Amino acid sequence: MTLESVRSGGKAALARALARIEKAPDDTDVVDLLSEAYRSPVAHVAGMTGPPGVGKSTLMNGLIHGWRSRGLTVACIAVDPSSRRSKGALLGDRTRLATDPEDQGVFVRSMAARDRLGGLAGLTVQAMVVMRALFDIVLVETVGVGQSETDVADVADTVVLCVQPGSGDSLQFMKAGIAEIPHIIAVTKADMGAVADRARADVVGALSLSDAHDGWDVPVLLLSAEKRHGLDDLIDAVDRHRGFLAEDGRLARARHAQASDWLIDAVRERFGRDGVRRAGYLGLDGEDTPFRRLSEVTRYLSPA
Structure with a gap:
């Protein structure tokens, strides 16, 4: 199983590779695939987070179509709530995505959050790394957001925080420490008019108290995914942030830090502090690569 075999095999081969990664993450062929993909990044990774009901899935659908209309291939990871009985993903997000199953330029994978906090699933990073080597854009949608659900910043190059007008999100989530995470804030359901304008003003005011992005000015956008208002603005903002990261080695440093943090977290999860x-x-x-290092550390720490 090589990166080229997955690439040439299309979506079916990618699905098999992800299943293999989930079943046997420490097998040599899996570690080799992950390491090869880690060294061969192509895509920009956008992470989308926000409270349940804010419209992330509808927005995700609009973004997929927007990027495809620009000729870009898109892979999506939708982290869903887990079934209490099977622990599998409830697949709520994937059923709302209107994508063509025959389109080889779009791949959607649902993952169960299970018992993990942080808004991501246990294998989100591995899946993202493989997809990042195969597509132009990788979009990661979290299961929801709260004060502890901020792991999306550890997997995405650009984080988009979705805020719903009239719900209190605009201030509550700024207070929760999430103001330091997003690179773009999208106030959804802009068709609500004055309520949406007020939510945007609240967010802009809250952001004025934070300076967490090394010279990047966080745009606050009004959009309505259902009416396709503002989607192009959001795609353009993601592209501008991609250009910002390309300057002065910012992207390479950020990804190296993410990989280092993931390695430490993976060792802690397996073997404790x-x-x-x-x-x-x-x-x-x-x-x-973090995957090869984890394999080495696992052999070192595991009982003979």
Whole structure:
């Protein structure tokens, strides 16, 4: 199983590869695939977060069509709530996406959040890395957002926070420490008129108290996905942020930090805090990849 075989095999091959990663993440062929994909990034990764009911799935649908109309291929990871019985994804988001199953330029994968906080699933990073090597855009939608559900910043290059007018989100989520996370804020359901304008003004005011993005001015956009108002503005804003990250090595530094943090979290999840201590140095040097390093650390820490 190589990156080229997955690429040439289309969506069916990608689905099989993701299933293989989930079933046997430590097998040599899986680690090799993940490492090859990690070293071969193509896509820009956009993460979308916000409270349930804000319209993320509708917006996701509009963005897919918008990017496809510009000739870009798009892969989506929709992190869904979990079934209490099976622990699998409830697939609520994927059923709302109006995509052509025959379009090889769009791939959608639902994942179950299960018991994880942070808004992501356990294999989101691995799936993102493979998709990032195969598509032009990767879009990650979280299951929801709260004060602890901010892991989307650890997987995305550009984070879009969706805010719903008239719900209190515009101030509550700024207070929750999430003001430091988004690179773009989308006030959804702009057709609500004055209520949406007021929500945007509240967000702009809250952002004026934060300076967390190294010179990037966070745009606050009004949009209505159902009426397709503002979608092009959002796509353009993502593209501008991509250009901003390309300057002065910002993107490479951010991705290296994400990979390093993921490695430490993965070791902690498998072996606890004591495992992190016993593992010693967990940095990434030279041609290291987080997946190969995790495999090495796992062999070192596992009982003989």
